[in-house]
Amino acid sequence: MNFNSFEVIFAATMPVINSNKMIVIANDKTIQQAAEIIKGGGLAAFPTETVYGLGADGLNPIASAKIFEAKKRPQFNPLILHIAERTSLKDYTVYNDERIEKLIKKFWPGPLTFVLPKKEIVPDIITSGNLTVAVRMPNHKVALQLIEKCGTPIAAPSANRFGHISPTEAAHVAKSLGDKVDLILDGGKCAVGVESTILQLAEDKIFLLRPGGLSKEEIENEVGPIETVVKFSDKPNAPGQLPFHYSPEIPLSFLSNETLKKYSSAKIGVLFFKEKKVEGSFASEKILSAKGDLKEAAANLFKYLHEFEKEKVEIILVEPLHESGLGLAIMDRLKRAARRF
Numbered sequence: 001m002n003f004n005s006f007e008v009i010f011a012a013t014m015p016v017i018n019s020n021k022m023i024v025i026a027n028d029k030t031i032q033q034a035a036e037i038i039k040g041g042g043l044a045a046f047p048t049e050t051v052y053g054l055g056a057d058g059l060n061p062i063a064s065a066k067i068f069e070a071k072k073r074p075q076f077n078p079l080i081l082h083i084a085e086r087t088s089l090k091d092y093t094v095y096n097d098e099r100i101e102k103l104i105k106k107f108w109p110g111p112l113t114f115v116l117p118k119k120e121i122v123p124d125i126i127t128s129g130n131l132t133v134a135v136r137m138p139n140h141k142v143a144l145q146l147i148e149k150c151g152t153p154i155a156a157p158s159a160n161r162f163g164h165i166s167p168t169e170a171a172h173v174a175k176s177l178g179d180k181v182d183l184i185l186d187g188g189k190c191a192v193g194v195e196s197t198i199l200q201l202a203e204d205k206i207f208l209l210r211p212g213g214l215s216k217e218e219i220e221n222e223v224g225p226i227e228t229v230v231k232f233s234d235k236p237n238a239p240g241q242l243p244f245h246y247s248p249e250i251p252l253s254f255l256s257n258e259t260l261k262k263y264s265s266a267k268i269g270v271l272f273f274k275e276k277k278v279e280g281s282f283a284s285e286k287i288l289s290a291k292g293d294l295k296e297a298a299a300n301l302f303k304y305l306h307e308f309e310k311e312k313v314e315i316i317l318v319e320p321l322h323e324s325g326l327g328l329a330i331m332d333r334l335k336r337a338a339r340r341f
């Protein structure tokens, strides 16, 4: 048993006590408890297939405001509404688009978010005053059950402090937001491991606002070419566009002869894709996927960055990946982390 799972089980049997580390194993009873918290205007963290979310009642502006406070998140970053049924999309957005029907049918529940014109009922704090709202249906039993029990869409960003690494395990949430959240539902490790892909559809075009857990290629197979609008900006449409987003607390750079030389006297953590590519021994070495599987690599990415932090390496060097399939989302997160330093 590793330390993490010990911590989880310990916390599940003995809730609260010192640091409000309210981690409980997700089951009917604890999901109901989380639903009560959310309906009562509180915050509960829950697992999705991408990353853990910090959930609030998405139709309650005061509850949703607590999310920004807890994450120390700038107000200009709008939130995603999470729904439990495909048909609920029509309750919060206005659209008449065959392409959306097609994508929903194929990819929902799943790591795909749509930005669409919002209905009146969606509070401004959710959209940061935009006339559009982001909506997705997560592919996770616990998340779906929680939304159903709440009877309201759940507004949820990733359950981490703003700009920090996203959580893919309950213990990551406790580490980052332990004292800010009323309850953390533990549903195990997130299967996808990077955030959802965000699309915005215009009349004759589709824009990729954030590469994520569903690859651009898979979407293009269904609806044709997509334009990528991801850019580094200080006034982003999506916080994914902030240059320094998704950063570990330790400097991160890409693996090359140059960086190896530059940091030769430091305690280096090296992250390889499929196999160890360079000679020498390092303070810590990790392989994202020994099978060379991008899905597995994405699922391990944030977990390994969290581990490097725990191991207190001084610099993380990452082998660059091909920017195709899920490699695009992985490299997007890594480049932003690298730009912070």
Ligand code: TXA
Pocket (backbone or CB within 6 Å): 048, 050, 051, 052, 053, 054, 077, 078, 079, 080, 111, 113, 115, 127, 130, 132, 133, 134, 138, 156, 157, 158, 159, 194, 195, 196, 197, 198, 209, 210, 236, 237, 238, 239, 240, 241
């Ligand atoms: O996988 C995910 O999407 C996770 C899980 C918890 O569902 N959530 C997540 O939320 O990544 P967050 O808040 O970390 O990222 C939401 C993204 C932001 O980049 C935000 O700017 C964008 O969605 N977004 C939300 N509403 C938008 C809008 N109206 N227009 C453009 N971008 C929007």
Ligand code: MG
Pocket (backbone or CB within 6 Å): 157, 158, 166
């Ligand atoms: Mg986030």
